[in-house]
Amino acid sequence: MEEKIIAAIIVSAIAFFTIYVFTPILIKFLEKRNQTVKDVNKIGNVMIPRPGGISIFIGIVASEITLYFFFPISEILAIIITSILGFSVGIIDDRKVMGGWFKPVALAFCAAPILLLGVYDSNLDFPIFGSVKIPSLYLALVVFMIPITGNTLNSIDVLNGIVSGFTTIASFALAISLFILQNYEIGIACLCLAFASLAFYKYHKFPSRIFPGDSGSVMFGATYGVIAIVGGVEVIAAIAILPAIINSFLFLSSVKKIVEHREIKNPTLHTDDFKLKSTDDNHAPITLVRLLVAKKPLSEKQICNEILKLAVFSGVLAIITTFMMGVEI
């Protein structure tokens, strides 16, 4: 147990401080190279460096590799490789605008290390009712899980600090759940993601100094997805990101097809004082943000706080669900 505590402290510190120290350097580097995009929710022509996914990549991979030296198990190797592949898909999308189907299909291939290393258990555990063995169906679940988590977290990267703050809360909830279930190695791997996203949140929170880009948000999602699979906590992981799943559900049920987010009509407009309000366009998709501002306009910071509160709520539900895993009727 002592070795596990030491490993947890070391890898968490590596994940946090690598990103904490490297991100300001990356901000200056991207600004010098003019790799910036307009922050459309700010008054004036505010340009923000992107993609911050590079520092997220360095932080997560460095900490997970260190963890692999402590515990050389296939599960952690799968997390490292899948995270790298997830980042690769995101950085391609950052450099070149790809079609709506690119990310889901490419992310499905990112699940290959999980299948090739055989680091999954085909029992799907549910609280209260026990588990169900679905060997063939579980393979499909593995292939779908990474695109779902990758795209789901990518789709909430709409305002300052949301995706990094949301990933921080969901990852800490998932890490706590893994520790409760005594899956310590994967729990520590989840701490790497939690501390990496926490460090990035410092620079991404309102008002953002850097955007993660698709490379950052997709890598967050892919890493989260692979941890859920190798940790055998798929249902708990899904519950911890329910607000983001709701966002994807709302979007898909109103658009009724998979499209690149740049192709859709903006579901929100700005008021004179630059708050966000719901658009009157019936063809614009209903999203979580549009739902939040449907009644009255809110500032960007207010919306971020509301979404992070929803993340805390679903994180608590995930931990309650973990305790219910021990109860069987």
Added chain:
Amino acid sequence: MEIKIYSFISVMWILILIGGGIVIKLVGPFSLSEDIEPIITSGVKVSLAIFLIFIWVFTLTKIKNWIFKSQIKS
């Protein structure tokens, strides 16, 4: 507004728990007569699971529409 969205999340959570229970306790052990090919039994199970997903999505869509319309009206 906030209460409605928190309720939406809670309903999703409950639907996940109930759906899991139905799959494990009812759909999983379900079997037809021994004379019938196992592939047909599996097909029936998949159909039941898809039907459950349909109910799940239908329920959530109704709740979403209700929340959004009530927000627009208020």
